[in-house]
Each structure stands twice: as C-alpha cells, then as structure tokens.
Amino acid sequence: MIEVNELTKRYGSTTAVKDLTFTVRPGQVTGFLGPNGAGKSTTLRMILGLHEPTSGTVTVDGRSFADRPRGLRHVGSLLDAHDVHGGRSAEAQLSALARSNRIPQRRVEEVLREVGLAEVARRRIGGFSLGMKQRLGIASALLGEPPVLLFDEPLNGLDPEGVKWVRDLFRRLAAEGRTVFVSSHLMSEMEHTADQLIVIGRGELIAAESLAEFSARGTRPSVTVGTPAAAVLRGLLTAEGAVVGTAGDLLAVTGATAVRIGEIAMEHRIPLHHLSTRSASLEEAFMELTADSVQYLAGDPT
Numbered sequence: 001m002i003e004v005n006e007l008t009k010r011y012g013s014t015t016a017v018k019d020l021t022f023t024v025r026p027g028q029v030t031g032f033l034g035p036n037g038a039g040k041s042t043t044l045r046m047i048l049g050l051h052e053p054t055s056g057t058v059t060v061d062g063r064s065f066a067d068r069p070r071g072l073r074h075v076g077s078l079l080d081a082h083d084v085h086g087g088r089s090a091e092a093q094l095s096a097l098a099r100s101n102r103i104p105q106r107r108v109e110e111v112l113r114e115v116g117l118a119e120v121a122r123r124r125i126g127g128f129s130l131g132m133k134q135r136l137g138i139a140s141a142l143l144g145e146p147p148v149l150l151f152d153e154p155l156n157g158l159d160p161e162g163v164k165w166v167r168d169l170f171r172r173l174a175a176e177g178r179t180v181f182v183s184s185h186l187m188s189e190m191e192h193t194a195d196q197l198i199v200i201g202r203g204e205l206i207a208a209e210s211l212a213e214f215s216a217r218g219t220r221p222s223v224t225v226g227t228p229a230a231a232v233l234r235g236l237l238t239a240e241g242a243v244v245g246t247a248g249d250l251l252a253v254t255g256a257t258a259v260r261i262g263e264i265a266m267e268h269r270i271p272l273h274h275l276s277t278r279s280a281s282l283e284e285a286f287m288e289l290t291a292d293s294v295q296y297l298a299g300d301p302t
C-alpha cells in the first residue's frame with residue numbers, strides 16, 4: 001500500500017505538489033491522472049525517495065522507500081524510458097541492476113522473455129525504439145518481483161499491440177495482489193486500464209475514486225433531437241428549464257430526458273425525426289474536471 005500524507009513539494013517559487021493525501025491499494029490498477037505539469041512525476045519521485053518532500057510524508061507498506069535496502073525487491077518503477085545507458089545491451093543493463101539489488105541472474109532472462117526483448121537482449125540500447133525502451137523499463141521494474149509497481153506514462157511510444165500488452169500485464173500484476181500505480185495525462189489511456197483513479201491538477205487532489213464513480217459523476221447526458229419544427233420545440237423545452245443548443249441540423253438538449261422531450265413533442269403534435277441520448281465520454285468528463293488547472297497553467301508560465 002502506498003500512503004501519501006499531506007505531501008508538498010516546492011521548487012523555488014513553484015509549488016509542484018500541494019497538501020496531497022491519498023492511498024493506493026494492492027490488488028488493483030490505480031491510474032494517476034492530471035494534465036501536463038500537474039505534479040505526477042514529482043509525486044512518483046517522492047514515493048521513490050528520489051526527491052525530498054518540502055513537507056508531508058510518503059510511505060510504501062509503512063516505511064519510506066529510502067529506508068529499504070535492495071529497493072527493487074520492494075518497489076519496481078519505470079520513470080523515464082530514455083534514462084538508460086545507450087552503449088549497454090539490455091541484458092547488461094538488467095544484469096547490473098540485478099547484481100546491485102541481489103536479485104538472482106535468472107530473473108534477467110525471465111523478464112527479457114516476458115517483455116518480448118529476448119531476441120534483442122545483446123543489442124545496444126542506443127538503437128532501441130521508444131517502444132522497446134519502454135519494454136526495457138518495464139523489465140527493470142519487474143526484475144525484483146516487487147509487490148509495488150510505479151509507472152510514469154508507460155504507454156507513451158507504444159503501438160496498439162504494445163498498449164494492449166501493457167494493459168494485460170498491469171491487470172495480471174494487480175490480479176497477483178500487487179499495487180500498480182500508473183500515471184497518464186490521458187483519460188482515454190486509463191479508461192481501459194485502471195480500476196481506481198487519483199486525479200490531480202496544479203499539484204492538488206481533485207478526485208480519488210473508482211473509475212465507475214468517476215464516470216457516474218462526470219457524465220452529463222445530452223439528448224439530440226431532429227425535428228422540422230425546431231423553433232417551436234426549442235421554445236417549449238426552454239420554457240421547461242432545459243438548455244437547448246444546436247448540433248448541425250439537430251438540437252442538443254441538456255436538462256430534459258429523451259422521454260420528456262418525446263412526451264412534449266407528442267402533446268404538441270410535433271414530428272420527431274431523430275431522438276437519441278448521448279453521455280459525455282470519460283475524456284470529456286476528465287477535461288471538464290481539470291479545466292481550471294489547465295487554464296491556470298496556460299495563463300501562468302510558473
């Protein structure tokens with residue numbers, strides 16, 4: 001379990017993370033979502049003890065990561081796939097990691113096979129594509145078979161087959177009872193990956209809930225209506241308190257259900273050619289929820 005408690009990180013006058021409190025539980029994939037610059041990488045680095053918090057605490061299974069000898073057996077992570085020695089081979093890179101963390105060498109071969117890099121194990125990492133580097137980073141994270149795994153934007157650079165592979169891997173790791181914490185700035189990436197969501201903006205917590213709860217609160221259904229008597233229907237719906245916009249030749253109505261719109265149309269003998277309900281996508285709900293943080297960042301270079 002990862003416990004983040006009133007965590008704050010300031011870099012000079014920039015507050016990257018502010019009073020952040022949340023818990024990440026085992027047996028689930030937890031998505032860590034926020035727009036660019038929201039503070040996700042900073043938080044992950046503090047969990048790993050790479051950055052010192054300005055205030056607050058973060059523990060993994062009750063202890064700070066810095067207190068762990070042979071850290072890779074406790075927490076595996078992929079922070080930056082480019083952060084590797086290009087002159088080494090994948091095998092040499094993983095072997096060095098295994099040695100320094102007292103992990104048996106047989107794990108090197110196992111993880112290379114698991115991530116699909118066995119055939120290029122002896123090639124220089126410098127010639128790897130971003131997708132291959134992501135796979136190597138995932139191999140490093142898996143090396144010590146840790147109970148807790150952190151991934152920063154692991155889907156970047158992966159082709160659709162790679163994305164599916166990573167998703168399946170995360171599901172499997174969670175099903176094995178591990179804690180899987182995955183950052184992304186795209187809701188669409190998390191929609192099919194995460195069970196739980198931690199959403200931050202401007203370094204502050206915006207939501208911590210299940211994907212199902214997030215979808216339920218974020219979606220405002222709108223009804224699309226097609227009728228030759230648009231002006232009349234618009235007047236009737238507005239009088240009932242609905243908000244009526246246009247979507248091409250159709251009316252886009254919020255604040256009235258399709259059932260109610262159908263009833264009104266029938267009462268006033270208005271023909272309907274089209275009537276459908278549309279829920280906002282999770283991506284739209286996420287953008288709405290984080291809009292303030294994005295605007296703030298766009299208007300303020302710090």
Ligand SMILES: Nc1ncnc2c1ncn2[C@@H]1O[C@H](COP(=O)(O)OP(=O)(O)OP(=O)(O)O)[C@@H](O)[C@H]1O
Nearest residue numbers: 011014016035036037038039040041042043185302
């Ligand atoms: N070492 C640093 N020195 C100064 N400012 C920093 C440093 N690291 C991060 N920041 C600032 O802290 C804020 C949060 O950055 P962070 O990289 O944690 O966000 P993020 O959510 O991971 O964003 P992205 O999706 O773009 O990677 C940003 O405003 C960033 O410019």
